[in-house]
Amino acid sequence: MGEHIIKMPDVGEGIAEAELVEWHIEVGQIVREDAVLAAVMTDKATVEIPSPADGKVLWLGAEIGDVVSVGAPLIRLEVEGEGNVAAGAAAPAAAASKPAAAQPADEDDGAPPAAPAQAAEPAPELKTVPKPQPAAKPPITSSGAGAGTVAMAPGAPRGEHEKPIASPAVRHRAREAGVDLRQVRGTGPAGRITHEDLDRFFAGKDQRPAAGGLVADTSVSEIKVVGLRRRIAEQMALSKSRIPHITYVEEVDVTALEELRGKLNAEKRTDRPKLTILPFLMRAMVKAIAEQPRLNSRYDDQAGVIHQHGGVHIGVAAQTPTGLVVPVVKHTEARDLWACAAELSRLAEAAKNGTATREELTGSTITITSLGALGGVVTTPVINHPEVAIVGVNKMMVRPVWDGSAFVPRKMMNLSSSFDHRVIDGWDAAVFVQRIKSLLETPATIFIEG
Incomplete structure (x- = not known):
């Protein structure tokens, strides 16, 4: 040997x-x-x-x-x-x-x-x-x-410092649920904990109910912050510790935009992706940035230099099974609505299945964050350091809006946007968001060049 x-x-x-x-x-x-x-x-x-x-x-x-x-x-x-x-x-x-x-x-x-x-x-x-x-x-x-294992009866209790036996998938599932595997009885070979054992534990079958039917849980799980989660934590700490954020929230009437989006999707070619609201927002941001180019910057606060970019590289925060990543649609200013949608769809899929390259996940100059249907009414987005702005999309809801003579149902959505107050003044932030609002509420203007 x-x-x-x-x-x-x-x-x-x-x-x-x-x-x-x-x-x-x-x-x-x-x-x-x-x-x-x-x-x-x-x-x-x-x-x-x-x-x-x-x-x-x-x-x-x-x-x-x-x-x-x-x-x-x-x-x-x-x-x-x-x-x-x-x-x-x-x-x-x-x-x-x-x-x-x-x-x-x-x-x-x-x-x-x-x-x-x-x-x-x-x-x-x-x-x-x-x-x-x-x-x-x-x-x-x-x-x-010479087997290298110690025989033990299935489900035998474990000591405080004894490592439970389980597959990586079971360990990952337990970590996600905040469960200490030492508290779970294993029924597999040598006391190995299976998915079925976890199911029984979640259902409470491994616990003895108290007289009133409720059980006190005194366990404390230690979950080490590693991998992508640690990188996210480090990036968020860097952003919040070094960037003085200002957040500006405005509501947008997207009724006309939703009508246009529905019509374009109904008549689209088979080789084109389905349009979401994000490609419209990306094109609106490009037009607003053309009027306020400082929003499209990266601030080197150590050197005291603002790097104002000509190309608009929009990062779009995407949730994946392993955590949050930000694929980047490069040169959005050179892409039309359908090209933005196609590139966004490709990058989102690559990010979710783990095939996105380092080049596709870096280099953004401004970021969009959206929680989709879970977007809530208002959020306070954290700027992706060293950028100076981030635009947050909140949940779309039908609300009664006064049109001058009566309340009418309109599709409304809030934009929650944060800015680096060292570089962007509150007035400039408001002007930027109001310009995006105007473009989204009159979507035909998004397609007007010049």
């Missing part, structure tokens, strides 16, 4: 390190060639690392949330044959249950392993995905002494 060391591969684009966002394996598990071992994130792209060989996991070199340099040892496998570790090279104990990076240097079991020799074979091919997915097969275990 030999050892095969898997290093953090080069994920491209000159990236020197990546964040580990999920393990799909654990120490002692038997894995097959091409099985997914881990998922790492660089910028907003998540990459799966497959196994280059069959083997048994001896050691994991990082914990979830750690930033690992390219070329650093990540996983050690026990494999048939000589492996790719030089003879006599030090190796961590196979029974280690936590990453070497977390082991104190003065423990009795010796110093951390020496750096392995250069791998004899190329790094495994990487697969880019929208979010980490569980391995196709459950871990293979054995009842023999």
Whole structure:
């Protein structure tokens, strides 16, 4: 038997390190060639690392949330044959249950392993995905002494510091629900927690009701902020700590716009996408920016320089299974209504399935944020640093509006827009929003050039 060391591969684009966002394996598990071992994130792209060989996991070199340099040892496998570790090279104990990076240097079991020799074979091919997915097969275990697992009765209670056994998909679902898996009874092999176990837990079948039928929940779950969620948190903290926001809210009568949109969709060619309200808003923003070009800027507050852009690159905040991303429609000023709709549809789909490139997710000069049908009456959008403006779309509702002689039903929608008050004065912000309002309420003017 030999050892095969898997290093953090080069994920491209000159990236020197990546964040580990999920393990799909654990120490002692038997894995097959091409099985997914881990998922790492660089910028907003998540990459799966497959196994280059069959083997048994001896050691994991990082914990979830750690930033690992390219070329650093990540996983050690026990494999048939000589492996790719030089003879006599030090190796961590196979029974280690936590990453070497977390082991104190003065423990009795010796110093951390020496750096392995250069791998004899190329790094495994990487697969880019929208979010980490569980391995196709459950871990293979054995009842023999060398199985690397400890037999336990299904559903046996776990100690406070004992790690529950569950697939990545189950762990992800529990994290989303704020559930501590140590509180869930597992009915699978070796006490593994399944989706059915989670369902029973959510239904309250694992809890003993008190006399009144209600149960006190004293659990506290620790959810580490990693991956895209950590990047979002950092960006929001940067924006709110460095940008003095001013938010301006105005209601817009979109009755005529909705009539036009419905007619255009009914008569559109089959090769054209369905129009939403966003392409109209994008074209209205282009015309308003032509009159107030400073709104289309990025402010370098450290250098004290405003970079005013000629090209209007509109970022559109999109919710994905892994969190919020902002694909960018480049050069909106050079696209007509249908071209804006087509590019927006393409980018939104790429963002949701995880195939959007770094170029497609960066470079915006102004941003639109919309919660669609959940848009609420008013929001206070956070500016996408270092931009100076963001336009928020709220929920469209039918409201009674006084027309001078009677109340009539009109389709109304609020725009909630935020501006960097260091660069944009309140008057200029109001003029910008009022110009967009005028264009949307008289949609024919959106198509008038000059």
